[in-house]
Amino acid sequence: MPDHDRASPHAPGRSSCRSCWLAAPGLLWMGLLFLAPLGLVFAISFASRGTYGGIVWEFTAANYLDLLHPLYGKILGQSLWYASLTTAICFVLGFPLAYVIARSPARWQPVLLLLVMLPFWTNFLVRTYAWMILLRQDGLANRFLMGLGVVDAPLELLYTPTAVVIGLVYGYLPFMVLPLYVAVERLDPLLVEAAWDLYASRWSVFTRVVVPLTMPGIVGGCVLVFIPSIGAFITPDLLGGARSMMIGNLIQHEYLVVRDWPLGSAVSFVLMAIVMAAVVLYYRHAGRTAETLEGR
Amino acid sequence: MATSSTPPFIAFDQSLLPTPSTIDVRGIVRRHGAVLAVDQVSFQVRRGEFFSILGPSGAGKTSVLRMLAGFEDPDEGDLLIDGQSMLGVPPNRRPVNLVFQSYALFPHLTVFENVAFGLKMRRVASALIEAQVRQALTMVKLFGKEARRPAQLSGGEQQRVALARALVNKPAVVLLDEPLAALDQQLRQAMQVELKSIQQQAGLTCVCVTHHQEEAMMMSDRIAVMHQGRMWQVGSPREVYERPCNLFVSRFLGVSNELPGRMGGPIGEDRLFQPIDADQPPLTVRTLTSEQAGRPATLSLRPEQLRMARERPMTSGPVLSGRIEKVLFAGSDTKYLVRVGPERVWETRMTSDASLPSFTAGDPVFLHWSLPDGRLFFE
Numbered sequence: 001m002p003d004h005d006r007a008s009p010h011a012p013g014r015s016s017c018r019s020c021w022l023a024a025p026g027l028l029w030m031g032l033l034f035l036a037p038l039g040l041v042f043a044i045s046f047a048s049r050g051t052y053g054g055i056v057w058e059f060t061a062a063n064y065l066d067l068l069h070p071l072y073g074k075i076l077g078q079s080l081w082y083a084s085l086t087t088a089i090c091f092v093l094g095f096p097l098a099y100v101i102a103r104s105p106a107r108w109q110p111v112l113l114l115l116v117m118l119p120f121w122t123n124f125l126v127r128t129y130a131w132m133i134l135l136r137q138d139g140l141a142n143r144f145l146m147g148l149g150v151v152d153a154p155l156e157l158l159y160t161p162t163a164v165v166i167g168l169v170y171g172y173l174p175f176m177v178l179p180l181y182v183a184v185e186r187l188d189p190l191l192v193e194a195a196w197d198l199y200a201s202r203w204s205v206f207t208r209v210v211v212p213l214t215m216p217g218i219v220g221g222c223v224l225v226f227i228p229s230i231g232a233f234i235t236p237d238l239l240g241g242a243r244s245m246m247i248g249n250l251i252q253h254e255y256l257v258v259r260d261w262p263l264g265s266a267v268s269f270v271l272m273a274i275v276m277a278a279v280v281l282y283y284r285h286a287g288r289t290a291e292t293l294e295g296r
Numbered sequence: 297m298a299t300s301s302t303p304p305f306i307a308f309d310q311s312l313l314p315t316p317s318t319i320d321v322r323g324i325v326r327r328h329g330a331v332l333a334v335d336q337v338s339f340q341v342r343r344g345e346f347f348s349i350l351g352p353s354g355a356g357k358t359s360v361l362r363m364l365a366g367f368e369d370p371d372e373g374d375l376l377i378d379g380q381s382m383l384g385v386p387p388n389r390r391p392v393n394l395v396f397q398s399y400a401l402f403p404h405l406t407v408f409e410n411v412a413f414g415l416k417m418r419r420v421a422s423a424l425i426e427a428q429v430r431q432a433l434t435m436v437k438l439f440g441k442e443a444r445r446p447a448q449l450s451g452g453e454q455q456r457v458a459l460a461r462a463l464v465n466k467p468a469v470v471l472l473d474e475p476l477a478a479l480d481q482q483l484r485q486a487m488q489v490e491l492k493s494i495q496q497q498a499g500l501t502c503v504c505v506t507h508h509q510e511e512a513m514m515m516s517d518r519i520a521v522m523h524q525g526r527m528w529q530v531g532s533p534r535e536v537y538e539r540p541c542n543l544f545v546s547r548f549l550g551v552s553n554e555l556p557g558r559m560g561g562p563i564g565e566d567r568l569f570q571p572i573d574a575d576q577p578p579l580t581v582r583t584l585t586s587e588q589a590g591r592p593a594t595l596s597l598r599p600e601q602l603r604m605a606r607e608r609p610m611t612s613g614p615v616l617s618g619r620i621e622k623v624l625f626a627g628s629d630t631k632y633l634v635r636v637g638p639e640r641v642w643e644t645r646m647t648s649d650a651s652l653p654s655f656t657a658g659d660p661v662f663l664h665w666s667l668p669d670g671r672l673f674f675e
Contacts, residue, residue, distance in 0.1 A: 197366075
């Protein structure tokens with residue numbers, strides 16, 4: 001926290017902390033409304049459920065052990081699978097897009113980036129409803145496919161895992177494109193030419209030069225897509241139906257339907273652990289790449 | 297077919313063949329939008345030759361280099377390397393390697409991995425790669441720095457890695473894009489000598505693009521001068537310096553002391569030349585062509601072709617009178633700027649030798665030269 005004082009050139013040394021109190025409202029806000037509730041949820045995750053849904057304050061690890069049950073394991077595995085698949089598809093779709101934007105004329109880049117961000121101007125819920133209309137039995141997607149003669153009967157798209165992944169990819173693709181754009185924009189185009197000149201095929205240029213040198217952006221984009229995907233709740237709820245439950249839905253289900261707050265809290269912490277692991281992976285990697293490039 | 301009917305075998309002496317051209321460029325044209333970047337350029341580069349393309353920025357020389365490397369294709373014309381047309385052949389399938397001006401070393405790879413990159417891409421056996429990379433690094437005097445990353449090297453060392461990364465592949469041609477431009481003056485001069493000796497030692501064929509005329513002259517076997525997309529003159533450094541084909545080439549390769557005037561009548565075997573903007577008597581000039589009297593022309597001389605004297609020299613050759621305007625001491629040489637007309641200042645140089653007569657600013661002097669040295673350029 002106090003690091004920003006040291007960075008300020010006008011207030012060196014001890015006198016710097018005179019303005020520290022300015023951080024107090026923010027700290028208070030975070031402490032009161034984030035850290036304290038988090039501690040509470042952590043405590044609840046080790047309590048047990050009362051008969052009518054209350055919390056009984058008896059220490060137990062049962063909630064975490066319950067999560068080893070195949071039913072929960074399946075939901076957890078399903079969430080990991082959907083989030084990983086979403087991340088992979090976003091990467092495959094996002095990399096060429098980011099590359100083209102970063103290599104387009106400088107005056108076009110802000111416009112193209114704005115277009116990538118444009119969907120965020122509309123409410124996420126509304127956009128997910130739009131997907132329901134597109135994907136339903138007599139929706140645009142099916143009419144299009146049948147019109148082309150690709151399929152004879154309408155496909156069952158809505159309320160399938162496919163619909164969930166489509167919805168997640170749609171929602172989080174911009175999070176992949178932006179960090180990739182930054183990384184590609186920094187990549188010296190001459191390095192690509194140098195590799196090409198040194199007998200590398202286009203694929204080798206990509207795997208041996210472009211990928212290693214844009215790794216911070218790749219890892220960043222993947223983490224930014226993976227984290228909201230694994231915790232997604234609206235998308236699987238509206239597009240997936242009961243069969244494609246994800247961790248987010250499980251948490252909601254435990255808190256609001258079953259009213260098993262301790263189990264819901266335990267699930268929340270497992271989700272947090274997964275997210276934390278992803279973040280740690282990201283910082284480890286970003287740090288290592290920076291060291292390499294700066295020649296330390 | 298019976299042996300008796302075979303035509304008699306004719307002994308053929310290979311050494312009688314002219315040195316084969318490694319590069320044969322035939323009338324290439326390259327447009328960038330409406331701009332003609334390269335206009336009908338043709339030249340050949342012989343095996344083992346150091347060939348420089350010299351010109352100011354925007355002359356089209358980098359376009360020529362990029363077409364040789366394969367990053368751009370000519371809009372017209374053909375380009376052959378070792379007798380094979382390179383049209384449509386991508387860079388990774390061409391037997392050439394480019395040393396980039398900014399070196400373009402891979403920052404995520406070590407020196408060894410950088411140099412080994414090309415061999416690895418061609419799937420050379422790893423034991424062989426090891427040996428060849430070490431050999432290349434020894435040649436550029438970087439042995440022992442294999443494990444460093446480019447960011448840990450000095451500019452001169454990075455330059456050597458870039459060179460090693462190209463020559464380790466034993467390409468038919470090494471392309472050099474302003475190879476020494478990023479180095480400071482002293483390092484640059486040292487590298488000129490070293491680059492030349494590596495080139496000769498390894499028998500490399502090099503095509504070098506540069507705007508630095510002195511560098512081109514010191515390193516090259518032949519120089520091509522480019523300007524506004526066209527290749528004006530190709531020849532040995534001495535040829536292009538001493539017998540430039542036009543005023544642009546003359547000015548670009550060094551100091552060109554000029555005097556505009558008109559052709560006069562014959563004087564013996566030679567001709568008279570009347571300067572126009574300087575108040576000077578007619579001079580004798582020598583020309584191989586019989587130009588009409590009155591035709592405008594420009595006389596040009598190199599500083600070192602001029603001799604300076606206090607007294608009017610006893611010579612039948614051309615003499616200009618003038619007054620020393622500035623004396624510029626430059627170490628081993630001293631430069632003298634001599635005003636020979638109201639709008640005209642000529643430059644000459646003399647060795648800074650204390651035993652020679654010294655001149656100071658304001659001295660009236662006479663400049664003279666041997667008749668064949670004066671070159672005439674016609675519009």
